[in-house]
Amino acid sequence: MTTRTVPASLDRPPVVIVRRRVPPGLLAASAVAAGLVFLPLAWTLLQAFEVTLKDAVALLFRPLVGELLFNTLTLIGATTCAAAVIGTAAAWFVERTRLPGRRVFAVLAAVPLAIPAFITSYAWVSISAGLQDFAGALLVVTSAYYPLVYLPVAAALRGMDPALEETARALGESGWGCFRRVVLPQLKPALLGGMLLVALNTLSEFGAFGLLRFRTFTTEIYAEYRTGFNGPEASLLALVLVLLCLACLVAEVMVRGRARYGRLARGTRRPAAFLDLGWARVPVLAGFGLLILVTLGIPLGTILYWLTQHGSAAISPVAVTAAQLFNSTLSSLLLGLAGAAVTLALALPLGFLATRYEGRLITVLERTAYLAQGMPGIVVALALVSLTVQALRPLYQSAALLVIAYAILFLPLALVSVRAALVQAQRGLEESARALGLGWMAVVRRVLLPMAGPGLGAAAAMVFVSIVTELTATLLLAPIGTRTLAVQVWADTSTVAFAAAAPYAALMAAISLLSTWILARRFGGGAGVFAS
Amino acid sequence: MLSRGSWYRPRRFDRVAALAALALIVGAGGLIAPAARAAEPVTLTLYSGQHMQTVDRLIAAFARESGIKVRVHEGEGPEIANQIAQEGAYSPADVVFVENSPELVLLDEKKLLAPVAPAVLKRIPARFSAQDGHWLGVLARENVLAFNPALIGESALPASLTDLARPQWKGKIAIAPSDADFLPLVRAVEVSAGKPAALAWLKGLKANAQVFDDDEGVVAAVERGSVAAGIINNYYWARLRTETGAAKMRSRIYHFSHGDIGGLINVSGVAVLKSSKHPAAAQRFLAFLVSRPAQEMLARGEIDFEYPLLPGVPANPLLKPFDQLQPPAITMAELGDDQASATLLREAGLL
Numbered sequence: 001m002t003t004r005t006v007p008a009s010l011d012r013p014p015v016v017i018v019r020r021r022v023p024p025g026l027l028a029a030s031a032v033a034a035g036l037v038f039l040p041l042a043w044t045l046l047q048a049f050e051v052t053l054k055d056a057v058a059l060l061f062r063p064l065v066g067e068l069l070f071n072t073l074t075l076i077g078a079t080t081c082a083a084a085v086i087g088t089a090a091a092w093f094v095e096r097t098r099l100p101g102r103r104v105f106a107v108l109a110a111v112p113l114a115i116p117a118f119i120t121s122y123a124w125v126s127i128s129a130g131l132q133d134f135a136g137a138l139l140v141v142t143s144a145y146y147p148l149v150y151l152p153v154a155a156a157l158r159g160m161d162p163a164l165e166e167t168a169r170a171l172g173e174s175g176w177g178c179f180r181r182v183v184l185p186q187l188k189p190a191l192l193g194g195m196l197l198v199a200l201n202t203l204s205e206f207g208a209f210g211l212l213r214f215r216t217f218t219t220e221i222y223a224e225y226r227t228g229f230n231g232p233e234a235s236l237l238a239l240v241l242v243l244l245c246l247a248c249l250v251a252e253v254m255v256r257g258r259a260r261y262g263r264l265a266r267g268t269r270r271p272a273a274f275l276d277l278g279w280a281r282v283p284v285l286a287g288f289g290l291l292i293l294v295t296l297g298i299p300l301g302t303i304l305y306w307l308t309q310h311g312s313a314a315i316s317p318v319a320v321t322a323a324q325l326f327n328s329t330l331s332s333l334l335l336g337l338a339g340a341a342v343t344l345a346l347a348l349p350l351g352f353l354a355t356r357y358e359g360r361l362i363t364v365l366e367r368t369a370y371l372a373q374g375m376p377g378i379v380v381a382l383a384l385v386s387l388t389v390q391a392l393r394p395l396y397q398s399a400a401l402l403v404i405a406y407a408i409l410f411l412p413l414a415l416v417s418v419r420a421a422l423v424q425a426q427r428g429l430e431e432s433a434r435a436l437g438l439g440w441m442a443v444v445r446r447v448l449l450p451m452a453g454p455g456l457g458a459a460a461a462m463v464f465v466s467i468v469t470e471l472t473a474t475l476l477l478a479p480i481g482t483r484t485l486a487v488q489v490w491a492d493t494s495t496v497a498f499a500a501a502a503p504y505a506a507l508m509a510a511i512s513l514l515s516t517w518i519l520a521r522r523f524g525g526g527a528g529v530f531a532s
Numbered sequence: 533m534l535s536r537g538s539w540y541r542p543r544r545f546d547r548v549a550a551l552a553a554l555a556l557i558v559g560a561g562g563l564i565a566p567a568a569r570a571a572e573p574v575t576l577t578l579y580s581g582q583h584m585q586t587v588d589r590l591i592a593a594f595a596r597e598s599g600i601k602v603r604v605h606e607g608e609g610p611e612i613a614n615q616i617a618q619e620g621a622y623s624p625a626d627v628v629f630v631e632n633s634p635e636l637v638l639l640d641e642k643k644l645l646a647p648v649a650p651a652v653l654k655r656i657p658a659r660f661s662a663q664d665g666h667w668l669g670v671l672a673r674e675n676v677l678a679f680n681p682a683l684i685g686e687s688a689l690p691a692s693l694t695d696l697a698r699p700q701w702k703g704k705i706a707i708a709p710s711d712a713d714f715l716p717l718v719r720a721v722e723v724s725a726g727k728p729a730a731l732a733w734l735k736g737l738k739a740n741a742q743v744f745d746d747d748e749g750v751v752a753a754v755e756r757g758s759v760a761a762g763i764i765n766n767y768y769w770a771r772l773r774t775e776t777g778a779a780k781m782r783s784r785i786y787h788f789s790h791g792d793i794g795g796l797i798n799v800s801g802v803a804v805l806k807s808s809k810h811p812a813a814a815q816r817f818l819a820f821l822v823s824r825p826a827q828e829m830l831a832r833g834e835i836d837f838e839y840p841l842l843p844g845v846p847a848n849p850l851l852k853p854f855d856q857l858q859p860p861a862i863t864m865a866e867l868g869d870d871q872a873s874a875t876l877l878r879e880a881g882l883l
Contacts (some may be wrong), residue, residue, distance in 0.1 A: 064881060219745060228611070231614070481605050497585065
């Protein structure tokens with residue numbers, strides 16, 4: 001990119017007037033990261049195009065695809081609405097009322113995000129085989145993902161100027177009318193964004209539906225994989241799923257974009273007044289109790305129950321040895337660490353490029369990386385299996401391939417935090433340090449890392465937790481003989497050996513909850529770091 | 533006197549000597565290393581479509597007996613067969629062990645299987661193994677109908693599997709068309725009644741049935757009473773019974789008789805890959821699978837519930853005795869390789 005001056009505008013600090021030349025090494029490293037994300041998408045497309053048009057039409061317009069669309073869309077409709085109502089109500093009571101114990105509820109309402117949906121699913125399925133199909137899927141997905149609405153809405157409520165509401169009340173609007181006509185419109189970006197995230201997660205969820213025997217695109221792609229390895233049928237279904245996900249992603253970006261305009265005039269704000277609930281405290285508290293019981297108490301309690309049942313042959317005929325448990329834990333942890341390191345290594349140049357330089361190419365690279373959000377694990381894994389078995393033999397069935405898959409899947413997650421951390425570490429300070437005579441390495445060590453370090457650590461930790469709880473890609477890509485905690489829970493639960501699955505499920509939940517807790521304590525923001 | 537030229541000679545010699553020594557070391561290393569490797573215990577790679585827990589027990593016992601370790605790649609039978617077909621000569625697999633014969637037939641058609649040692653092949657009745665001796669039957673299962681007596685009486689159950697496509701069964705039957713156990717059934721109907729009849733049967737089933745991903749889903753649905761009856765292989769019910777406890781069990785199983793298609797027997801089989809790098813150890817694993825201790829362990833254990841195929845080993849008492857079953861007269865060769873069944877299922881809209 002040539003050096004040229006761009007006109008200074010009002011919202012841009014004068015430091016960035018000159019468009020600097022991008023170091024080719026940095027650009028290349030960023031291109032590798034973006035290219036890796038693009039690879040499975042391109043391969044899926046390529047595979048799908050190998051099908052003749054006639055076959056493609058026959059495969060895409062068969063009744064099954066219609067059923068899957070119906071199942072998926074009705075579930076998404078129901079889940080997003082349920083999550084919106086529960087998430088908004090919880091956020092409002094926590095942020096705007098003097099509900100006793102609201103600080104505790106504020107944390108507990110975010111915790112379900114740290115428990116993988118398929119663990120919740122395992123718990124419910126093991127309680128009663130009756131909780132399957134649509135009702136079970138709705139229950140599990142809503143309780144796993146409603147925090148995706150709760151967190152942004154709570155943040156929006158905190159940031160809202162109470163003056164507008166007070167004016168509305170002074171002008172004679174009732175409490176409910178005020179909420180509906182003043183608060184809700186202001187919440188719209190946060191609420192819609194959260195709902196779209198719920199929809200996106202519901203589209204990509206595999207493990208929970210697999211265990212609940214609810215058929216969606218992800219489970220059907222897996223079924224096709226099981227009946228034909230990597231045939232064109234699976235690729236075509238994957239393509240439909242990716243299109244649905246990308247539609248959600250685009251909608252989410254649009255909603256987020258609009259949210260910025262909504263927050264133009266701010267000024268100084270007072271915190272909003274807290275509402276006294278009076279007698280209504282009792283039903284609201286009961287509601288919170290029920291919510292916590294359903295989303296946390298029952299899943300975690302069930303795991304503990306099965307843990308105590310371990311060894312009783314009448315309930316579970318499958319033995320769990322300490323060696324198996326140790327090996328699985330070690331596999332999960334090592335893959336998590338390797339994956340976090342590689343993901344961070346890929347996110348760093350991209351984040352640095354995006355925060356320090358400008359240009360159309362850079363925007364394209366960054367957006368490409370975010371595309372990974374719209375690619376479910378099953379799609380990425382299927383593409384990588386098929387790509388390596390056909391064209392990249394040395395990587396086929398290797399641990400390296402699984403780590404690459406993790407890096408692709410969680411690059412957006414890491415990029416968000418890396419970007420935020422690098423923005424905080426202002427470039428001006430680096431330049432001053434250079435001007436005062438520090439070398440490049442010393443700048444990194446003494447200026448950049450102390451400022452951006454915690455944020456980078458948070459990014460690595462989040463990726464680590466996500467990998468430890470990842471099921472789908474691991475199921476398809478784990479090297480021969482490697483069984484992570486997630487894969488063990490899956491194997492034992494699909495063969496109704498609930499007690500045998502319990503130790504693995506307990507360990508995984510413990511690692512996830514502990515890491516999240518440390519993350520929240522160390523970096524603040526509560527479990528909100530997971531909302532990205 | 534040393535001339536300028538003579539200075540170089542010893543140095544050149546040194547270099548040559550050094551190179552020769554290096555070549556010797558490398559060559560010796562090359563000779564020794566494989567020998568050392570051969571002395572190391574062999575690790576076999578098993579591609580398995582069998583249940584993980586069953587395989588875990590088997591390989592632990594095999595390692596105790598032979599000192600040979602087995603690493604396992606798990607998957608559904610058809611997935612594994614297609615995977616090996618794609619891997620071709622590069623497949624890391626030494627042994628393939630699946631729950632249904634068609635997957636082995638497919639691999640045999642693609643000329644990827646090595647012959648089973650004749651002495652081992654002889655231990656199992658010939659009708660349960662490949663005619664060309666390229667794969668070996670290990671265990672067998674019976675196809676049955678699970679039913680919930682609270683929703684349907686035993687007298688109302690059909691004499692034939694093909695009756696389930698009739699309109700009176702609408703909403704009362706559960707199937708798992710993407711389970712590897714369902715494909716041989718489709719083929720069996722095709723063999724006995726012809727392709728158009730098989731397609732019509734599937735379309736009838738499609739209109740009547742609740743569809744699940746696997747047999748575990750079907751038997752769970754029957755047990756909880758969401759559907760009156762479901763087509764499964766017998767051991768899914770037996771396993772649910774062990775997990776739930778016999779007293780709490782609400783569903784029962786019904787055996788098709790008089791040679792009806794519904795009573796089809798599926799064979800779990802094993803084969804050595806032609807591309808195996810450890811053929812001797814692989815053959816030893818096959819011999820172990822059909823040895824008396826292994827077959828007795830499988831028959832007794834409360835995790836597998838398949839019939840052992842080694843003559844003289846009694847099956848789990850929970851199962852109906854093998855000699856009392858009345859399966860249809862369909863050979864493994866007639867069951868073929870599943871490819872046609874998958875196409876028929878897609879045509880009927882079930883896949």
